[in-house]
Amino acid sequence: MLKLAQAEESATSRGKLKIFLGYAAGVGKTYAMLEAARQRKLDGRDVVVAYVESHGRQETDALLDGLEQLPKAMISYMGVQLPELDIDATLERAPQIALVDELAHTNVSGSRHEKRWQDVEELLDAGIDVYTTVNVQHFESLNDIVTQVTGIKVKETVPDRLLDEAFDIKLVDIPPDELMQRLREGKIYIPEQATKAMEKFFRPGNLMALRELSMRRAAARVDEEVRAYMEASAIEGPWPVAERLLVCVSGSPYSEKLIRTTRRLSDEMKAPWHTVYIETPGGGKYLQENRQRVWRDLRLAETLGAQTATMTATSVADALIEYANKHHVTKIVVGKPSKPRWRELLATPLVDRIIRLSGEIDVYVVSLGAPEPTSTQRALPATKKYIQWSDLLRSFALVAAATAVSELLYQFFSPTNLVMIYLLAVVLAATRLGQRPAMMTAFFGVLAFDFFFVPPRFSFAVSDSEYLLSFAALFVVGIVIGKLVSQSRERAEVIREREMQTASLYYLSRDLSAASDVQSVLNAMIKNIESSLEANLAILLPEGERMEIKASTTSINLDLKELAVADWAYRNRQPAGKGTDTLISAEYLYVPMSTGENVLGVLGIGFADQAAYTSPDIRKLLNAFVTQAALAVERVMLVAQAEQTKIHQARSNLERALLNSISHDLRTPLVTISMALDNMWESGSKLTEAARTKLISAARGEAQRLNRFVGNLLDMTRLEAGAVKLKKIPCEVQELIGCSLAALEQRIGDRVITVDAPSDLPLVMMDLSLMIQMMVNLIENAHKYSPVDKPIEIKARCAMEFLCLQVSDYGQGVPQSELNKIFDKFYRIPVPEGAGGTGLGLAICKGIVEAHDGEIVATMHEGGGLRISVILPVGKESSFNEEY
Numbered sequence: 001m002l003k004l005a006q007a008e009e010s011a012t013s014r015g016k017l018k019i020f021l022g023y024a025a026g027v028g029k030t031y032a033m034l035e036a037a038r039q040r041k042l043d044g045r046d047v048v049v050a051y052v053e054s055h056g057r058q059e060t061d062a063l064l065d066g067l068e069q070l071p072k073a074m075i076s077y078m079g080v081q082l083p084e085l086d087i088d089a090t091l092e093r094a095p096q097i098a099l100v101d102e103l104a105h106t107n108v109s110g111s112r113h114e115k116r117w118q119d120v121e122e123l124l125d126a127g128i129d130v131y132t133t134v135n136v137q138h139f140e141s142l143n144d145i146v147t148q149v150t151g152i153k154v155k156e157t158v159p160d161r162l163l164d165e166a167f168d169i170k171l172v173d174i175p176p177d178e179l180m181q182r183l184r185e186g187k188i189y190i191p192e193q194a195t196k197a198m199e200k201f202f203r204p205g206n207l208m209a210l211r212e213l214s215m216r217r218a219a220a221r222v223d224e225e226v227r228a229y230m231e232a233s234a235i236e237g238p239w240p241v242a243e244r245l246l247v248c249v250s251g252s253p254y255s256e257k258l259i260r261t262t263r264r265l266s267d268e269m270k271a272p273w274h275t276v277y278i279e280t281p282g283g284g285k286y287l288q289e290n291r292q293r294v295w296r297d298l299r300l301a302e303t304l305g306a307q308t309a310t311m312t313a314t315s316v317a318d319a320l321i322e323y324a325n326k327h328h329v330t331k332i333v334v335g336k337p338s339k340p341r342w343r344e345l346l347a348t349p350l351v352d353r354i355i356r357l358s359g360e361i362d363v364y365v366v367s368l369g370a371p372e373p374t375s376t377q378r379a380l381p382a383t384k385k386y387i388q389w390s391d392l393l394r395s396f397a398l399v400a401a402a403t404a405v406s407e408l409l410y411q412f413f414s415p416t417n418l419v420m421i422y423l424l425a426v427v428l429a430a431t432r433l434g435q436r437p438a439m440m441t442a443f444f445g446v447l448a449f450d451f452f453f454v455p456p457r458f459s460f461a462v463s464d465s466e467y468l469l470s471f472a473a474l475f476v477v478g479i480v481i482g483k484l485v486s487q488s489r490e491r492a493e494v495i496r497e498r499e500m501q502t503a504s505l506y507y508l509s510r511d512l513s514a515a516s517d518v519q520s521v522l523n524a525m526i527k528n529i530e531s532s533l534e535a536n537l538a539i540l541l542p543e544g545e546r547m548e549i550k551a552s553t554t555s556i557n558l559d560l561k562e563l564a565v566a567d568w569a570y571r572n573r574q575p576a577g578k579g580t581d582t583l584i585s586a587e588y589l590y591v592p593m594s595t596g597e598n599v600l601g602v603l604g605i606g607f608a609d610q611a612a613y614t615s616p617d618i619r620k621l622l623n624a625f626v627t628q629a630a631l632a633v634e635r636v637m638l639v640a641q642a643e644q645t646k647i648h649q650a651r652s653n654l655e656r657a658l659l660n661s662i663s664h665d666l667r668t669p670l671v672t673i674s675m676a677l678d679n680m681w682e683s684g685s686k687l688t689e690a691a692r693t694k695l696i697s698a699a700r701g702e703a704q705r706l707n708r709f710v711g712n713l714l715d716m717t718r719l720e721a722g723a724v725k726l727k728k729i730p731c732e733v734q735e736l737i738g739c740s741l742a743a744l745e746q747r748i749g750d751r752v753i754t755v756d757a758p759s760d761l762p763l764v765m766m767d768l769s770l771m772i773q774m775m776v777n778l779i780e781n782a783h784k785y786s787p788v789d790k791p792i793e794i795k796a797r798c799a800m801e802f803l804c805l806q807v808s809d810y811g812q813g814v815p816q817s818e819l820n821k822i823f824d825k826f827y828r829i830p831v832p833e834g835a836g837g838t839g840l841g842l843a844i845c846k847g848i849v850e851a852h853d854g855e856i857v858a859t860m861h862e863g864g865g866l867r868i869s870v871i872l873p874v875g876k877e878s879s880f881n882e883e884y
Helices: 002-013 029-042 058-064 087-093 116-125 140-150 160-165 176-184 191-199 204-232 255-269 285-303 316-326 341-345 350-357 375-379 389-409 419-432 435-453 466-514 518-533 560-572 610-614 616-686 689-721 733-743 768-784 816-821 841-851
Strands: 017-022 047-051 073-077 080-084 097-100 129-135 168-171 245-249 273-279 307-312 331-335 362-366 535-543 546-552 589-595 598-607 729-731 753-756 764-766 792-799 802-808 855-860 866-873
Touching: 017 029, 017 160, 017 204, 029 047, 029 058, 029 097, 029 129, 029 168, 047 087, 073 087, 087 116, 097 116, 116 129, 116 160, 140 204, 168 204, 176 204, 245 255, 245 285, 245 316, 255 273, 255 285, 255 331, 255 362, 273 285, 273 316, 285 307, 285 616, 307 316, 316 350, 331 350, 350 362, 389 419, 389 435, 419 435, 419 466, 435 466, 466 518, 466 616, 518 535, 518 546, 518 598, 518 616, 535 560, 546 560, 546 598, 560 589, 560 598, 589 616, 598 610, 598 616, 610 616, 616 689, 729 733, 729 768, 733 753, 733 768, 733 792, 764 768, 768 792, 768 802, 768 841, 768 866, 816 855, 841 855, 841 866
Parallel strands: 017 129, 017 168, 047 097, 097 129, 245 273, 245 331, 273 307, 331 362, 753 792
Antiparallel strands: 073 080, 535 546, 535 598, 589 598, 729 764, 792 802, 802 866, 855 866
16 A cells, blocks of 8 residues: 555656657657647647657658647757757746657757656656657667667667656557568658668568567566556466467377377466477378378367467478577477487487577476377377388389399309499389388398308308498498488478469469459359369358358259358358368368458368368368458459449439539529519519519529529430430521520620621531520530620531531630540539539530530630530531541
């Protein structure tokens, strides 16, 4: 209680420190600090920027706007004025929260304190809360570790007690790849400095190590807070520690017991643990038969909460230590050797090799006792005996063949040279048959060489002791050659399998990338997985409350029971069926197709080889297939959703534009008509004839405007629906222009309109009423968007059996980039005061012209303004001269 009281008293008198912790420059510490400060200001807190360096970043400068910034203290150093934190000004201002960037900064000589963190402590002592930023490598206790990791000695450090005393720690983190991209884009340093930084400090390995270090330090702070809370609340431990355990399995009878022991240790230490299987080429056929046991051991470890991995290496000890270092393992769990002591003379025990290579990693040697066969192990097929009759007979045959050849050459060569023939037999046995037949061939070869060719012949007696060296050389060299050749064969087999798997994944990826819809993805899956794994399969996707088969091979048939297993796998997001621990009576294996949080479907597969269900290699390849396919299905679904969203957005924009336009263009004339009618109703006989005529004229004009608007909407609907039926008759161009001007006489008033239409223009086949509407819209558009004191020009010409009608104005015109848009529905450029419209007039003109097999084009007028040209065919086949 006294401790808590003292802490609370200190907290009330001293300012609170909030640290924004990162692992390198550019992760966004200053940005996060400014965002938090702006939020505190919105909450009513008094926030002041005491010292923040934006380094010219626009995002940071934008966040500084609106925050009070204290002037920096300019200190002269070697003839240069350098900015520093003005601590006196900050203390005098006495804000509630002061922002101080770069906690580990070394102040310029002549400042009050040598380090900026000392300035911060002074502000805290004055009762001012401080927000500050710092990178993890600047803490004193981590200096040696950072130097070891990065190879760079950090000179600017701060005491760890600041981190311990901080009221709050905000971990600011971005992936190293994103940080490197920001560095390359010049968002952290200028290009010259960025290049040097990437060569020295900003390397991926350094950044990943520092990132983990910052996360660990923040996690340690959380652990300390939990411990303090549990201690203050009298809650008993234990508390978690930062340990990681690693255990290696080999498929032996001891592996299962070793896994369970490691699980118990991890529970006691509250630490995560890993289980790894390392496959070596020297295992030969035994490893092939042992894979099923290994697969079961790894699955057991996964069910107990371990992170599992499989590796291929030439040395188990080296690979194990490499994995431990890579995953920051602190303790390795191994079993006590159970082999006889005399075998240590032939090879160093694995435990001793691990201990010798472990370095600072602790090695726990666990006594396992005698293995107890489990039901799982009894169900596994028995491994081969060390010597088989087939191997023995093959070895005898090779030795007999070598002996026959040597007998033929005995008269021409000395017996010592005949040893090469037996070595050749050993090499043939190693390359064709394997390691054990090669060893037996070497052994029988020594006996045959001694019996048939070493004097005295046809006995095992040796008259010359020199032949003993030949015997030993033949046997040892034969064994070594056999072992090396066998390992080479196994490595080649592993490489071949990996190559086949890689090729299968490549072909599937290629086909999936070309798929544009879900069905194409499913077909690509069926084709590639069926050929790669030699299996029957079906792909099921959810359809309402049931799983429906969307693609399958021809020979697969799923009954209700199989569909129920597939549904379970989908809903529980776990594999089920044959080869698993769930619903094992099913005929097929069902693997959910999941991507992150989403489960898209289920893949049901049936292998021709029963061993494939428990083969780790097959399961890994199958999981890779399923993951790629799930991502492809999700991709095409997202693309389809994006297209639908785009359509809905376009429809929404169109509806919004239509509603806005209708609401404006309906309300304006209705208000005028309503006001005119109200005035006549209220005033009645009091109105003069002139006033009544004026009101009626205004109402009539607005009614006509409203009628045109509704007519435009109806015309646009008819044009889009293709319901417009042209009634073409031979018409004079002068009649078309005259009728159009007559329809606009009241609207344009005394506006000057010049018409240039020769009298010798031919008759043109057209629907006169629609073309008059088109011309009315064009002339009205020119009248609306040009000054009233400027004329409107109408010109008609005929050339090459095409008629060109042009309407030109001297208004503000249209930007060149917008010319192609003015014929779109509801498109309007900014209009002069009092001008309005729906944006349908020119769209209707385009529809009418195109219905007449013509073309409408907008260009800029030479004298300024807009020119719209309508080109109509006069004859059946002709081309128009572009001078119009």
